[in-house]
Structures are given as structure tokens and as C-alpha cells.
Amino acid sequence: MLCYWGARVIEGFGLVQPDQVKHGHSGIRSMWPTSKVQDMSAGRSFLGFIQDGKVSVLRLRSEDCDCHLETLDNDGIRRIVCGGDGAVLLSDSGKVLFMDKPTVCKPLKSLDNRQVIQIACGDHHSMALTNDGQLFVWGENSHGQLGLKKDHPTSLSAQHVQSLSGIPVAQISAGGDHSFVLSLSGVVFGWGKNSAGQLGLGDTTDRHVPTLVKSLHWKKTVSISCGGEHTATLSKGGTVFTFGSGCHGQLGHKSFKDEHHPRVVAELWGSKVSHVTCGRHHTLVSVASSKLIYSFGCEIQGHLGNGELTTQSVSFPVDLPNECNDEYTIDKLIAGENHSFALFVKELESKAKSNPGSGVLTLNDRIIDRWLSGTDAWAIIKQEINTVFSSAASVNGSFLKTSWDNHYQTSEEHCGLDFDLVKTSFAKLSENKSLISEVVKVVQQALLPSLNANPTGVESLRVYLLLPELIRHLKKQKIELTEALASKILQLEPDACKVLEKYWSKLPDDWLKSLMKLFHKESAELIGQVSCGEMGYDLTRRLKKFLQILQMINQVCCSANRDIANRDFIIHEIHDLLVTLETTLRTVVLWILWAAFNDDWEDTLKLGDHCFKTITILVKFPFAVDTVSKQRIFSYLEWELLVSFPDPDKMASHGNILHINRESVLTDTLKYLRQQTHSFRNPLQVVFIGENGVDMRGLSAEFFSLISESFLKCERKVLEVHESSLVWFNPDNTKDTRDFYYLGVICGMALFNDLYINIDFSLALYKKLLQLSPTLNDLEELSPLEARTLKSLLEEDEEEVVDMFSFDFTVKGKKLIPNGDQIPVTKANRQKYVDLYVDFVFNKSVKKQFKHFSEGFSTGCPLDAWSIFHPEELQELLQGSPEYDWKELQQCASYERCSASDELIKNFWTVFFELSEENKKKFLMFLYGTYRVPLGGFSKRPLKISLLDCGDAKDRSPEAQTCFDRLILPKYSDINTLRDKLIHAITYCKVFGRA
Numbered sequence: 001m002l003c004y005w006g007a008r009v010i011e012g013f014g015l016v017q018p019d020q021v022k023h024g025h026s027g028i029r030s031m032w033p034t035s036k037v038q039d040m041s042a043g044r045s046f047l048g049f050i051q052d053g054k055v056s057v058l059r060l061r062s063e064d065c066d067c068h069l070e071t072l073d074n075d076g077i078r079r080i081v082c083g084g085d086g087a088v089l090l091s092d093s094g095k096v097l098f099m100d101k102p103t104v105c106k107p108l109k110s111l112d113n114r115q116v117i118q119i120a121c122g123d124h125h126s127m128a129l130t131n132d133g134q135l136f137v138w139g140e141n142s143h144g145q146l147g148l149k150k151d152h153p154t155s156l157s158a159q160h161v162q163s164l165s166g167i168p169v170a171q172i173s174a175g176g177d178h179s180f181v182l183s184l185s186g187v188v189f190g191w192g193k194n195s196a197g198q199l200g201l202g203d204t205t206d207r208h209v210p211t212l213v214k215s216l217h218w219k220k221t222v223s224i225s226c227g228g229e230h231t232a233t234l235s236k237g238g239t240v241f242t243f244g245s246g247c248h249g250q251l252g253h254k255s256f257k258d259e260h261h262p263r264v265v266a267e268l269w270g271s272k273v274s275h276v277t278c279g280r281h282h283t284l285v286s287v288a289s290s291k292l293i294y295s296f297g298c299e300i301q302g303h304l305g306n307g308e309l310t311t312q313s314v315s316f317p318v319d320l321p322n323e324c325n326d327e328y329t330i331d332k333l334i335a336g337e338n339h340s341f342a343l344f345v346k347e348l349e350s351k352a353k354s355n356p357g358s359g360v361l362t363l364n365d366r367i368i369d370r371w372l373s374g375t376d377a378w379a380i381i382k383q384e385i386n387t388v389f390s391s392a393a394s395v396n397g398s399f400l401k402t403s404w405d406n407h408y409q410t411s412e413e414h415c416g417l418d419f420d421l422v423k424t425s426f427a428k429l430s431e432n433k434s435l436i437s438e439v440v441k442v443v444q445q446a447l448l449p450s451l452n453a454n455p456t457g458v459e460s461l462r463v464y465l466l467l468p469e470l471i472r473h474l475k476k477q478k479i480e481l482t483e484a485l486a487s488k489i490l491q492l493e494p495d496a497c498k499v500l501e502k503y504w505s506k507l508p509d510d511w512l513k514s515l516m517k518l519f520h521k522e523s524a525e526l527i528g529q530v531s532c533g534e535m536g537y538d539l540t541r542r543l544k545k546f547l548q549i550l551q552m553i554n555q556v557c558c559s560a561n562r563d564i565a566n567r568d569f570i571i572h573e574i575h576d577l578l579v580t581l582e583t584t585l586r587t588v589v590l591w592i593l594w595a596a597f598n599d600d601w602e603d604t605l606k607l608g609d610h611c612f613k614t615i616t617i618l619v620k621f622p623f624a625v626d627t628v629s630k631q632r633i634f635s636y637l638e639w640e641l642l643v644s645f646p647d648p649d650k651m652a653s654h655g656n657i658l659h660i661n662r663e664s665v666l667t668d669t670l671k672y673l674r675q676q677t678h679s680f681r682n683p684l685q686v687v688f689i690g691e692n693g694v695d696m697r698g699l700s701a702e703f704f705s706l707i708s709e710s711f712l713k714c715e716r717k718v719l720e721v722h723e724s725s726l727v728w729f730n731p732d733n734t735k736d737t738r739d740f741y742y743l744g745v746i747c748g749m750a751l752f753n754d755l756y757i758n759i760d761f762s763l764a765l766y767k768k769l770l771q772l773s774p775t776l777n778d779l780e781e782l783s784p785l786e787a788r789t790l791k792s793l794l795e796e797d798e799e800e801v802v803d804m805f806s807f808d809f810t811v812k813g814k815k816l817i818p819n820g821d822q823i824p825v826t827k828a829n830r831q832k833y834v835d836l837y838v839d840f841v842f843n844k845s846v847k848k849q850f851k852h853f854s855e856g857f858s859t860g861c862p863l864d865a866w867s868i869f870h871p872e873e874l875q876e877l878l879q880g881s882p883e884y885d886w887k888e889l890q891q892c893a894s895y896e897r898c899s900a901s902d903e904l905i906k907n908f909w910t911v912f913f914e915l916s917e918e919n920k921k922k923f924l925m926f927l928y929g930t931y932r933v934p935l936g937g938f939s940k941r942p943l944k945i946s947l948l949d950c951g952d953a954k955d956r957s958p959e960a961q962t963c964f965d966r967l968i969l970p971k972y973s974d975i976n977t978l979r980d981k982l983i984h985a986i987t988y989c990k991v992f993g994r995a
Helices: 347-352 365-373 378-389 392-396 403-409 419-430 433-450 463-472 478-491 494-505 509-531 537-559 573-594 601-618 627-644 648-654 662-674 698-713 737-752 763-769 776-782 784-795 799-804 830-842 844-860 864-868 871-879 886-891 903-914 917-928 975-988
Strands: 002-006 029-031 039-042 046-051 054-059 068-072 077-082 087-091 096-101 104-107 116-121 125-130 135-139 155-160 169-174 178-183 188-192 207-212 221-226 230-235 240-244 259-264 275-278 282-287 292-297 312-317 328-335 339-346 657-660 685-688 719-721 727-729 894-896 944-948 959-961 966-970
Touching (some): 039 339, 077 116, 087 116, 169 221, 282 339, 378 433, 463 478, 509 537, 509 573, 509 601, 573 601, 573 627, 662 698, 698 737, 763 844, 776 784, 784 830
Antiparallel strands (some): 054 068, 135 155, 275 282, 719 727
């Protein structure tokens, strides 16, 4: 049954005889066509019907009501949409035809190779959606209604809206000069004319590209309808939102004002509306449960259907004939310019009716089962695979979590995917070699190349979550697909990349671990290939990409506190790479020494060079390298720097030798450095004036210990020792800033020469060097009392107690913010105060000091590869390990001309373990020139004890060959003599290696 009302038209439309039209209340007519109406549409000029796949078009001439019926002999038409100037038709095979004259119907050739599933028509533009989720537009672009960017010309051929290529579109709609699409997850995009706010964006500025309507987020939008200059949306629960022009009351808000944001039609609240459609100046809604139709807007020609001929800004029910409430239900509502139509079908027909082929083809468990069953021909399956896996829109619309409408919550925090369904579906798909092979081919050749670096909407990013799970199940072409995926992720614009990282941070544990393992495994395999002698730019290029993705995942795990340990990111194959490099270097050195080159000479050099290039890549990804390997990498790069960039001029003039007096270490050193003759790229050589020692690291080690103490005791007070015994820059020393520069130079030189400083800097210093921000925990390490007070301030629940702290925004009289002394710290602003306090201590108060120190550090250590270390590792490299495992010192000791079972050695260890902690450290200073423990413990610098069998042992003191880590121990006759001599040696040692 068809009901219609509004401006005068020819009785029966030629579908029935005029006398078969029944006239009801309020000008509503009803009729029963002899042939079922499959679809119909009303525009400004035409009214179209589809019956048995054939189209009938009626020209509407409002000026004289002269209606003329035309029939088009086009079989297989299933959809018609009438616009302002003409109509667009859709055939059963997915072909699009357009009609601008009642008797002329032409195919739209630019869409010949596409299977279209939806069409829409505005006043002067049209839209078509294909089964793979691609949106095409054509017509006028006066207000940007084509969505093809500003100044794009009018187009008579269909143009692809590329910005929406990744959005799984559920519905398209075209208004007068504006356009909308709705995604499967209820996300709404609008563009085009916005003079009355019909885009719902809060303003009246036209948009030339699809723009997200943020105010409709999470409203569970299921349909959209565009009018002349207004828009209506329907939510899943039946709530109607309208926005745009309200001058005719068409928004239903009890007013005639325009609305620039979507607003609920309050009069319909609780009605559970099932359908909404917009005409040019009026709106119709239907409620399936009550079989009622409501209307509001312009009523001048009776197109509201309630007997009134005035505009109405609130909804009133349409006076439907009594037959509509019996065995019929509403199938379709059509609101034209001056007409309204309601198509009714019988209840049984409505339940049986479906609309196949109107949605984008997406992947689900049912389709995969059908593919696996083999019931369809292979050609059909291949076509479906191509449709789904060549389109980002189709992939992004697959496997949505529909339980509890979860996918409607899609946002930057929620991706809307059903992870369990994805996992089981891809596992099944991978079992069939033919299917998975075809999928891989399509993904590699079509999907990945099509991905947009700047996608519109967060739904476009689901593909980056789905593809790793698909790749994980592959056995072939895994590395190629992984590389292609990595390339696309790295090409993403920063905003899109941030959203993807948020999605990663919310992944289930097993998914996040699988993602990490995918790129970890591929990185490890590439490093392993280099270790085995394979070379080529392609290897290092791939490795860099994989490591970049792995770094992103590592940062996500750290910031989100995910349960993946840092050690899981370490690539142990790096050890093999370093072994290969070491072997190669040793071979090259031997060839040079022996002048015995063979046919493998050039290949070996190339392998060494390739290993070095691989190592320089690893420097940028410290999370993947264990501490020991980092030290080795740093050492190799030091060696390469020395070999590749020697400084013979400076070496020749002074030999890179520092001559100093023990009594004036700091003065002599600064004088030497100011001469600017030192080559920082070469090892330091130290000579203590008046002493015969030759520097083979031992003298240099002692030098750095002595100059560290000099800086701590410096009268200019460069450093401050806090109550924690840790050291920080003196914020009050702002005049002698060059002292901080030279302090940095000394620290950099110590690092470059693999030696230690005896200054216990706070970990915050190393964070700052690595461009990381110190935190309240760092302040607690440096100044426990200060930090505990601040923590108490943050933890206090009572506002009154917070006020009792009587803090303002100052630190030691320094204002943290303008007028800080006038602003009290309250419960509301205390976090800001604490953050500013920490920033002041570690940054603002020592800005100049740190700047000069950092510059000096980079000068003293010309190899910037120290950035490979974590702050804790860099701290231990420069200051030594804080752990003193004395048992380890004993266990790692070796012996010359004696053994661990000798009485003398037993007595030595007995005496050693009797020593106080301070004297044990003095022993280290005596033996090594520093009391700092190497990173990795005493095993990295083991003690050697050499027996001196002489007749005058009782007159001799122990001696230390510092350069060789050797203790020369006379053969004392008893333990007491040994004790006295050892304590005297470590206490009164002033000259290198002697008491």
C-alpha cells in the first residue's frame, strides 16, 4: 500500500486508475498498486518507481500540476534516487545509470568496472558507494559538496573520495548541497555547504573535505538523512538528532532557529523512532512499534499530512488511514520537496524482506567458513578475497565487536575490534594454503600500497592491528609483508601514529606480545644473517625499519606500564654480530702485521664494514642491546673513531700527554686544556711530575680520581654535596660557568677513556644528558627530606591540612610563576606546584651550569654513541657500580707463582675481609687507581696476586702494578706482618703504586 500527501499530483501516478485512489483525512491518499513497488524516490523535478525491475518516472510540475508519466525499459533496476535535476539508478549487477531527462537514461561509464551498492542524489551532485567501501562523487562542487578539496572543479565523471578510502562506510546521504557518510561504527562525516550549520560542526563555514562530526561520537548513529539545508540522524535506541536550517520548523525543536550542533528532538524522546527522512523543508519520522508517522516543518502545501496548512516546529502524527494499523507495516518513508510518501508492506512480507548487497563486503567468521567449505566456485572466492583484502575500508569494517554495541564506542582509546574472533578466524584461514596464498597476494599487491599516510578517522587504523595477526600465521613471504607493513606505519602522520600507539597500549597482553615478537624475530633474523656473513643494503634497510617499529612498541610498553619486560626486547643475536666483527678485525690486523693477504682480503674488509654499519644502526636503538654488548659497541666505535679520524698535528706537538703535579691537579689540568692542544679523539696519557710511572691506564685512573676530589673541594664551589651524599650543580655559582664546561670535559674524557670519576652525581644528571626529564623520585634520591615533604603534600586528602603547609609558588625565594609569592598552594594546584618545584631544582636553577657542562661533556667524549646507554648504565660507566661484592673479588682473583691454597694467600684474604668498608675501598684505590667498581662487577677487572719471594720480605710493603691490575705480595712469614704492611700501604700510598 502507498500513501501520499502534499502538493497536487496526478491521481494514482499511473500505477492505478484514479478512481482506485482512496481519499482520507488531511488530504492523505492511499492506493494499492497492482504490481509491487520495490523502491521509490521523490526529488524536486521527478518522482520515480521501480516495479519488477522496471522504472517509471513522473515529472512533477508544481506550477500547473500537469503530470506526465514515462516508462523506461531498463530491466534489473533495484534502486532509484531522485535529486534536484535528475535521478540516479542502480541495477542489480551494481551498475549506475543517470537520468537528466524523463526519457533518457545513460550508464555512468566511469563506474563501469565497479560494483556499486548504494547511491545518493543532491540538488546538483550525486554519490555512489562500491562494495569494497570506496566512495565516488560527481556533479557540481560549488560548496565543496564533492569532498575533493577546495577549488576542485565540477566533474561529470565519478571521482574517488580518497580521504575516506579507509572508512568502512555503512550509509551515504546527499542533501541540497551537502553530503554525509556514516561508518559501520556510527562515526559521522559531513562536508559541503554549511550556511545554516547543516554539517553539525558548530559553525557556518563550508567544508571541502569530509570532516568528523565530533558531537555525534558514541551516539550509536545508525542512519542519516539530508534535507535541503538541514540534516537528521537516528541513533540505535531510536533517538533523533536534527541540525541546520530551522526557519520552517523542520528541526522539530519548538523554534525556527538554526542549530549548528546536533540536538535531540525532545518531543520524540522515548518514541523509539525506526526511520527518519528529510525533505527540502520538512522532516518525517516513523515508529515501527506503534505504526505511527510524525512530521514537522513546512506545511504550506499539506505535506505534513495532519490537516494544518501552517509551518509546525514540533512533531505531530500524520492522519494515516485506518488500514495502516492492521496488517501493514511501514517499509519506507520519502520526503520530497512538496510531497511526502509512505510505502507499506504486509507484516509477513516485511519479516521476509532483506536488502542483500547494500553493505560494504567485510570479512567475518561465516564467510571464512564458506570459503573453507568449498561450496562456492574458486573464481567466486577469489573475487571476494580480492574485494575484501584489496580495500582498507573492507578490512577496517571486519571483525567488529558487536556485543553490547562495543564497536559504537570506537575512539582514540577503543578500536572496536573483537580480538578473539580475529584470532580464531585468521587461524582457520591460514590452514588452507590456497586461500592464504591468495590473501597474501592481494594484501601485498593491492591493500598495502593503497594505505593512506594521513587517514581520515581512527577507524582507518584498524588495518594496522589486523595485519600483524594475519602475518603472524604466515610461513611464506612473512618478512616481505612485515617490511611493507613497517614502511606504512612509519609513513603515518604524527597524529595518526599517536592513535595507533594508543591502540597498541590497549591491546590484550597476548596480542601486544605477538606484535612485539613479530618485529623482534625479524630483526633478530636479519642481524643473524649479517653475523653469518651476508651483506647488502637491503638487510640494513629492513633492519632499521623493524627496529623503529620495535622502538615504538617498547615506548608504548614503558609509558603504559604493560607487562612486557625490557629484557624481552633485547636481541641476543647482537652478541654474535659483535663476535663476527671482532674476528674480522683480528683477521685484518694479522694480515696487516704479517703482510699476508689472500683472496678473501676484500670480502673480509667488506664484511667488517658491513658489521660496523649495522652497529651504527643499533646505537639508535639501545632498548634492543644488553649492557655488555653496549660496552663492546662503544669500544668498537671508539676504535673506529681513532683509526678513521686521527689527529696527528695535535699528537705531534705535545703527544697528548698531560703533565701534572699531585698538589695542583686541577690548576695544571685547566691550564693544559686551555691550550687547546689536546686531541680528544686519542687516548689520554698522564705523567705525574717527579714520578717514574708509565701510564698504561693506571695513572689515568688515578688522575681522574684526584681531579674529581679537586672539583668537590674547589673553592669556587662548583658542586654541592647533599644530605644524601649525592652531588649536584651549585645553583648559586653563575659567574664561573667555564668551570662547569671543564667539569663536563673531564667527565667526557673519563667516559671516552673507559675510566671513572669519583663524583657521585645524581641519576638526574644522566637523564638530562640523555634528554629525559627528572622526576620527583630523582629529587627524593638527591634530597630525601625535600621530596618527602612534597609527597606528603600530594598525598594529603584534607584541604585544610594542605593549607597548613603554607606553601606558595616559590622555591628558596625564587618565583616559579609570575607573582608566585602571592599564589598559595592548594589541593587544586598542588600537582602543578610539585612539577614546577622539581623542574626548578633540576632545570631552571642550573640551566646555565648544565648547558656548559653538556657542551664540555660532548667535547671530552667526541663519540656521541654514549647515547646508547640508559641513564643507569651511563651512571655506572662513569661512576662505577654501586655494588661492592667483595666475595666476587676473591672468586675472580688469579695467582702467579702461588695458589689459593697457600698459607700466604689464605692470610691475605683473612686480613682483607677484616678490613673496614673504607679500607677495602682504599685497597681498590691502591690497586687500580680508583675505588670504583666496573660496570658488571669485579669480574670485568679481576685481581692478579703475584708472589714476591725475597729474603727481606719483612722490610717490604705490598706493591701495586696499577696498569696490570696486579698486587705484588712479599712472602710474609705471619699474618700480623701481612696485616700491618697492607694497612700501611693502602693508607699512606701517595705515589703511584707505592707506599
